[in-house]
Structure formats: C-alpha cells, structure tokens
Amino acid sequence: MKHIFKQGTNLSKSTLLMLHGTGGNETDLLAIAAHIDPEASVLSVRGNVSENGMPRFFKRLSEGIFDMEDLKFRTEELYNFIGQAAEEHGFDRTQVVAIGYSNGANIAANLLFTYTGALKGAILHHPMVPNRHTDLPDLANTPVFIAAGTNDPICPAEESIDLEKLLSNAGAEVELHWENFGHQLTMPEVEAAKNWYDKL
Ligand code: MLT
Incomplete structure (x- = not known):
C-alpha cells in the first residue's frame, strides 16, 4: 500500500498507524502524529480504494452504507500490510497504535472487530460501527479512545455509543469523548486524545 514511514527517535515507543478520511491521503495526519507522540515511529497509509478520485480504505454503497465484502477484503489487506511494513521497516508489530479519522477510523475499528492483537490500541476520530453482524474477538486490555460529535451528521451519536458498547463488551477499555x-x-x-495516549 502507498505509505510514508518515519523512523521514531525512541524505538521503545509505539508505532503510530495513521489512517486518513475519505478524500485524504498519507500526508494528512502527519502533523497529528507528531503532536500525539513526537518520538514515535509513524506508518501513514493511503487507502487503496478510489471513489471518484478520492482515496478511501474500503468501498461504500452510499453514505454510511458499507460494501461489507470489500470491507472484509480491505481489512485483511491492511492487516497483512502492517505485518509486511513491520518486517521492511523494522518496527514491532505488536506495538502499533492506530489513529484514524472518519473512514480511516472505520477501518481501524474493523481491524479491532476482526483480529485479536491487530492493534495495541486505537484513537478513533468520528468512527461508526463497522459491522453489526459479527462476533468480536477478545479485546481484553485493548485501550480505545473514541472522539465523537454530538451533532455529527455523518457519524450519528448512536454510532459512537453503540461502538463503545460493542468494544467494551469484548473487553476493550474504551474512553468516549464528545x-x-x-x-x-x-x-x-x-x-x-493526546492526554489519553500519554497515560497509556
Ligand atoms: C465511511 O464511509 O467510512 C463513513 O461514511 C465516513 C466517511 O464519509 O468517510
């Protein structure tokens, strides 16, 4: 996958996996990564799907209605890519914290919904429930921070409340911020999110 990797100055830190929103790219969230943890390595990825020229991480049928087959395929593709990138760039696969916005937060949430140990933790800005028809894996002790908008027209408040419940029921430690x-x-x-990350 097209990406930027920046080696951190402190190799004991997490690697920040940056996942942009629809129409963004791998440069969008670099300033946020630097703000959250200036010493961490950064793997910032561009979504492989193009919606009328706008990069995304998986296809959708319409606003908020996901192509579930593509979501499954792209989630596995991203999961495998993180493993390949860890080998190529020499970071620890078990120490990856995702930071995603909107569509990027949705695929990060779906990594959590699909695999145990895909992520050490996640910061999800304006996510939705990626899949309402699946059993979640064991997410015991996986810390997740959700930032949501009470008046977000794209990701309604119930999406964040439901996501918080589903992740918590699977054992994750979730903080929901409005x-x-x-x-x-x-x-x-x-x-x-930085205050939350600093306490990890
Ligand atoms: C999605 O398609 O992932 C969500 O609707 C958010 C977005 O518009 O990217």
Whole structure:
C-alpha cells in the first residue's frame, strides 16, 4: 500500500498507524502524529480504494452504507500490510497504535472487530460501527479512545455509543469523548486524545 514511514527517535515507543478520511491521503495526519507522540515511529497509509478520485480504505454503497465484502477484503489487506511494513521497516508489530479519522477510523475499528492483537490500541476520530453482524474477538486490555460529535451528521451519536458498547463488551477499555463541532477533526479532541495516549 502507498505509505510514508518515519523512523521514531525512541524505538521503545509505539508505532503510530495513521489512517486518513475519505478524500485524504498519507500526508494528512502527519502533523497529528507528531503532536500525539513526537518520538514515535509513524506508518501513514493511503487507502487503496478510489471513489471518484478520492482515496478511501474500503468501498461504500452510499453514505454510511458499507460494501461489507470489500470491507472484509480491505481489512485483511491492511492487516497483512502492517505485518509486511513491520518486517521492511523494522518496527514491532505488536506495538502499533492506530489513529484514524472518519473512514480511516472505520477501518481501524474493523481491524479491532476482526483480529485479536491487530492493534495495541486505537484513537478513533468520528468512527461508526463497522459491522453489526459479527462476533468480536477478545479485546481484553485493548485501550480505545473514541472522539465523537454530538451533532455529527455523518457519524450519528448512536454510532459512537453503540461502538463503545460493542468494544467494551469484548473487553476493550474504551474512553468516549464528545465535542460539538459536527464531523470535523478538531484541536480539542486531538488534545483529549493526546492526554489519553500519554497515560497509556
Ligand atoms: C465511511 O464511509 O467510512 C463513513 O461514511 C465516513 C466517511 O464519509 O468517510
């Protein structure tokens, strides 16, 4: 997958897996990665799907309606890519923390919904429930931070509440943070995510 890898200055730190929103690319979230942990390695990936020229991580049938077959295929593709990138760039596969926004948060959530140990933890900005028809794996002790908008027209509040419940029921330790700025990725929620990350 097209990506940017930046070697961190402190190899005992996590590797931050950055996953952009629809229409974004692998450069979008680099400043956020540097803000969350300036010493960490960064693997920032571009989604392999193009929707009228806009990169995404999986196909959708319409707004908020996912192509479930493609979601499954692309989730496995991303999972395998993380393993290949770990070998190529020499980072620890078990120490990957995903930071995703919107479509990127949705595929990060689906990594959690599909595999035990895919991620050490995740920061999900404006995610949805990626799949309502699956049994989650054991996510015991997996920390997850969700930043949601009370008035987000693309990811309604119930999506975040349901996602929090599903992840918690699978054993994850979830913190749900609310803002009132619609679907935007805002500085206050990035600061809240950093406070959460600093306590990991
Ligand atoms: C999705 O398709 O993943 C969500 O609707 C969010 C987005 O528009 O990217």
